[in-house]
Amino acid sequence: MRTKFHQGLEDLRDRLLRMGGLAEQAVDRAFEAYRDRDLAKCHSVLEGESKINELERGIDEAAFDLIAMQQPTAVDLRFILAVVKINSDLERVGDQSVNIVERVMDMIDLPFVDLPVDIPRMASATSAMVRRALESFIEGKAELAQAVLEMDNVVDRMRDEAFINLVRKMNETPSVTQQALDALLIARNLERVADHATNIAEDVIFWVKGADVRHNVGDPSTDAETQT
Amino acid sequence: MGVGITVENLNAWFGKHHALHDVSMIADANKCTAIIGPSGCGKSTFIRCLNRMHEVIPEARATGSVRVGEVDIYNGTSAVQVRRRVGMVFQRPNPFPSMTVFDNVAAGLKLNGIAPGKKELEELVERALRGAALWDEVKDTMKKKSGASLSGGQQQRLCIARTMAVEPEVVLMDEPCSALDPISTGKIEELIFQLKEKFTIVIVTHNMQQAARVAEFTGFFLMGRLIEFDRTEKVFTKPSDKRTEDYITGRFG
Numbered sequence: 001m002r003t004k005f006h007q008g009l010e011d012l013r014d015r016l017l018r019m020g021g022l023a024e025q026a027v028d029r030a031f032e033a034y035r036d037r038d039l040a041k042c043h044s045v046l047e048g049e050s051k052i053n054e055l056e057r058g059i060d061e062a063a064f065d066l067i068a069m070q071q072p073t074a075v076d077l078r079f080i081l082a083v084v085k086i087n088s089d090l091e092r093v094g095d096q097s098v099n100i101v102e103r104v105m106d107m108i109d110l111p112f113v114d115l116p117v118d119i120p121r122m123a124s125a126t127s128a129m130v131r132r133a134l135e136s137f138i139e140g141k142a143e144l145a146q147a148v149l150e151m152d153n154v155v156d157r158m159r160d161e162a163f164i165n166l167v168r169k170m171n172e173t174p175s176v177t178q179q180a181l182d183a184l185l186i187a188r189n190l191e192r193v194a195d196h197a198t199n200i201a202e203d204v205i206f207w208v209k210g211a212d213v214r215h216n217v218g219d220p221s222t223d224a225e226t227q228t
Numbered sequence: 229m230g231v232g233i234t235v236e237n238l239n240a241w242f243g244k245h246h247a248l249h250d251v252s253m254i255a256d257a258n259k260c261t262a263i264i265g266p267s268g269c270g271k272s273t274f275i276r277c278l279n280r281m282h283e284v285i286p287e288a289r290a291t292g293s294v295r296v297g298e299v300d301i302y303n304g305t306s307a308v309q310v311r312r313r314v315g316m317v318f319q320r321p322n323p324f325p326s327m328t329v330f331d332n333v334a335a336g337l338k339l340n341g342i343a344p345g346k347k348e349l350e351e352l353v354e355r356a357l358r359g360a361a362l363w364d365e366v367k368d369t370m371k372k373k374s375g376a377s378l379s380g381g382q383q384q385r386l387c388i389a390r391t392m393a394v395e396p397e398v399v400l401m402d403e404p405c406s407a408l409d410p411i412s413t414g415k416i417e418e419l420i421f422q423l424k425e426k427f428t429i430v431i432v433t434h435n436m437q438q439a440a441r442v443a444e445f446t447g448f449f450l451m452g453r454l455i456e457f458d459r460t461e462k463v464f465t466k467p468s469d470k471r472t473e474d475y476i477t478g479r480f481g
Contacts, residue, residue, distance in 0.1 A: 074465060078465070
């Protein structure tokens with residue numbers, strides 16, 4: 001047994017889970033900040049970003065060391081590559097959360113307007129995608145990851161609906177253009193978070209099954225099942 | 229040019245010990261095939277069956293079919309003829325210590341009953357030494373220095389030159405770099421890439437990174453059985469068998 005190597009893999013997994021927890025928390029807090037028009041929550045998301053960035057660098061460094069020092073192969077190599085890519089996606093989830101609270105801070109400065117967009121529903125779907133993508137990583141289960149991929153279309157449709165309705169609102173009531181534009185950008189940010197969750201799920205399938213299912217190519221069910 | 233090797237239902241014994249069980253595989257012509265597996269898995273026994281070296285051990289025997297090109301080496305051909313076509317490089321370089329570098333290479337020809345004229349012999353030795361990437365290092369001293377005076381890496385390349393001199397079609401290598409430092413290992417690996425143009429190569433190695441670097445195909449042996457045989461990149465990134473995965477990821481062995 002390569003004890004030190006396998007401890008290194010476990011350490012990498014633990015770090016990524018910490019990163020995942022922070023990214024998931026950032027999205028949830030960003031939505032709460034929108035829902036409650038809460039400036040303190042906005043600041044909490046902004047302050048959390050540096051921790052996410054710091055973890056991202058540490059994970060990349062640890063993965064780089066493992067590749068250089070341990071020459072991983074097969075499932076271990078796929079795991080490390082998946083961790084590096086998921087790490088990057090989680091950092092981007094953190095960035096999108098920051099983008100959302102920046103829009104929220106702008107909205108807080110403006111009068112409240114009732115807009116034709118269901119941000120809570122969209123945030124709930126997006127947050128569920130991130131959570132399930134991370135669960136699929138924790139469990140090492142491709143079928144959980146596959147379910148995340150299937151949720152992406154739903155969020156895409158919500159984003160399209162938001163776009164149509166908010167543009168119409170801007171045309172009908174130009175005085176609320178700024179608020180509508182903020183909401184539109186928040187919808188777009190949430191849709192991007194869903195895309196990152198999709199990427200994470202694809203990376204989990206790559207790790208577990210060795211199948212590249214990006215861009216709707218490759219069927220994971222045809223590959224040999226391998227798990228650590 | 230190299231020829232392919234087709235192995236079908238190969239079994240090998242040492243006395244009552246059944247060392248290889250029904251091994252079947254194909255080593256493609258002018259490609260390098262790596263054989264990996266834990267100690268005692270039968271990989272050295274396997275390649276020694278490919279040029280009938282296995283049978284030189286008392287009470288050792290083999291059954292099944294090994295075809296080098298179209299010739300079944302266990303049926304109607306002599307072991308000497310087989311070894312002329314299927315050369316072998318061993319784990320520890322074994323030049324003849326009392327012979328010069330030149331004579332070491334020439335000995336390969338003489339031992340195989342090839343007796344060229346002086347000029348032709350010089351040409352054959354030079355070609356073999358160039359082919360083994362040793363010429364530049366020994367051309368001025370090869371008729372004075374003994375083979376044993378060379379460094380370990382040079383000695384191994386000398387043994388490769390000796391093997392190449394008789395122009396075999398297949399070269400078997402049994403852990404050829406296990407006694408060498410990383411620089412010498414790098415030279416041998418570089419050499420393997422060049423040798424593939426002329427020969428078919430089958431290499432046994434404990435160094436999995438080496439297998440990944442030099443071989444197009446890799447076979448994983450465990451307890452005398454060929455567990456998995458596939459393209460090297462497949463074996464090292466997405467092996468089909470859990471036992472292969474456990475071995476190459478260091479979970480056992």
